Amino acid sequence: MNALLQQLQNRQLIWQASQTEAPYEQCQSTGFTALDKLLGGGWPQHNVVELQSHGACAEVQLIQKALEGSGAELLQIWINPPATLCAEYLLQQKRPLHQVLQLNAPRFADALWAAELCLKSGSCMDVLLWQNSLNLTQLKRLQLAAAQGQSQLYFFRPAMAEQQLLPWALSLQLTPSAGGLQIRILKRKGGWQQQELVLPWAELYPQFIKPELQQKHYSNPPLSRAG
């Protein structure tokens, strides 16, 4: 093969249709076998991942195993989370509370500035950002910052009908369904779009969904005191 081509390929600048399994330079396992397989290894590392959902449908649970895997020495930053953080939940995930920072930035620009600063600082591993919109320049800046600080940004935003094409390393749409969480790939670097997977709820919430109890559903709690 041409020496130049070989060199380019060594630096992973050429994408070949045959290597769809590992499109990212580094991957971190999601902790769910089926999802790992769908994504070709796991979450792209040191990059920005978009998760679109209506909220309260296991979107944090999905990345939780990756968060656990990144160790407790570095900070975890939550920027503009939709509600108060539950301390007991964080402790369940073996996360020391003083290593978690919550930032409230009412202004759009402040939130992005804070995310970029945290990403490139080198003292944070994971940054979780809730925001409604992002443009191309802002995404590029965040991606560069993540690469510089070797950190990871999870970008949560509401599911939208109208799709803006942004060069995400990975963008997923999460929709709850009866059997489990439906995960659709909206955009994936070097991979095929429009692939889908349904992750059973029991895998996402093993602490309270036992497969053998799945049959019993009630809409009202049984009253402990009759009357």
Place this chain on the structure above:
Amino acid sequence: MPDRTEFWLYLYFPQMQLDKLLLQQQSSVVAEQHKSVAHQKSTAKNTLSSKSHSTTLLDLTAPLAIVGADHQLLQLNSAAREAGLTLGMGLASAASLCHQLQLVAHQAVQEQQQLEQLAQLLYQYCADIALQQDTALVLKLSPMLALYGGAMQFWQQIQQVLQQTGYQYHFATAQYPLVARLLALQGWDQFLLQNDKIQQQLNVLPLQHAQLPDKLQEQLQRLGLTQLGDLLKIPQAELVRRFGVEMLQYLQQLTGTKPALLQFIQPAEQFEQQLELLYEMERSDQLLGPLQHLFGLLQLYLQQRDQLAYQLELCLLQRQDQQQQLQLHSAQGEYQTKDWLKISELQLERLKLNKPVIQLKLILGRAGPRYAQYKTLFTGHLGAGKEQLYSALQLLSLLQARLGKDQVTSPCLLNDLLPERASSYASALEPQAAIAGTLAAVRPAFLVDPPLALDAEQQQQLKLQYGPERLSSGWWQQQSQHRDYYVGQNAQGQWLWLFRDLQQPEQLYLQGYFS
């Protein structure tokens, strides 16, 4: 015997106020250049206009004079001297010689402050320093010479400090403060420890420069005495009989028979610096140039004490005695100018100036001893050859500076059973006391505070998946609560954490979201 003699160094600063103006001008020009390099977006036109704005008020290259209260010229820049002006000239004659002369009122208080600051700087090198009336310092050399192993080493050290400050100065050494003063005011500028040479110089000193009271000087001139040496030849007793007690005191100080009364300075315990701005500043980003100067002084202060500053107070003084105050925090503690500049830049960006600023004041709020800042020797999570840009504490300071201190928090767990009371927020990055006990298995990521009552329709659509888990708060508490907790999914498929109060079992409340 000659070993026991004292030696004094007299440092005279003839134009402190003017030097300060020149220095400020230089630093602001440097800052402007710095800024225009940093922000290449700002067009050259912009920087030009701002520069011309800064120089409209005072052009230090054109003739400029500092005028005292009695309308005499006290300090002149080189352009003014070239125009033929001399010190001590009256305003009227000065104006007739040079009509475009710029005048600045003499500010004795400010000069005195500058002198005190300088004395504080020199205190690192010399233990006995006293302030003098004519913007001068007198330093007692003799105890210091043993420490420095020679006079020249000591003098080099002092010269270095003086050069850094950038003030013009005259100096002289002598056995007695008054002699050193007379020679320094003359501009002798010799650092000598040989008595005979000093005496020689003193003897040829013209009498009109001998700082004698006017009346005495006139009388002596009428007697035909022109040099100080002539005066010293006459026996002391006779001079005193003729000229009175004033002459006695003068001679005693000149010959050292009576020790000079000097009050030596004590080092400042508190860092507090003021900076008069050259022109009124309306935009907060303009303040960074002058601030850099103040932070430079702070860095010097902290370095000398081997300390770190954690908190600073910055007062922006405005006309009509109004002021705006800023608190600058650093969680890690910083001493370097660049780190404090970065923090203050973020705060100033958010700040809206009510009025143009005329003066800056920086006060050190909290400082602590400096310790080694640990960094991992081997590569951390960053690859080889890459260094952390900011440590966690530095990051915290920057975030707090821009977002505000209360917008950056860490979650904390309180010892309470009810979820809305158990989860709270504490100040960021501070280790918290561990709470004994096992963790509950089922907790959502997000809490709704206060709990939301669901209406009948919403309750109908719910599908409960797990529960109940009963939580009862203590009977000793104000409102004892007994709740059954469930996990449910609503019509949109969202996972909710719900509870039912046993007091009113029909009503479901939303406590949190599983996410």
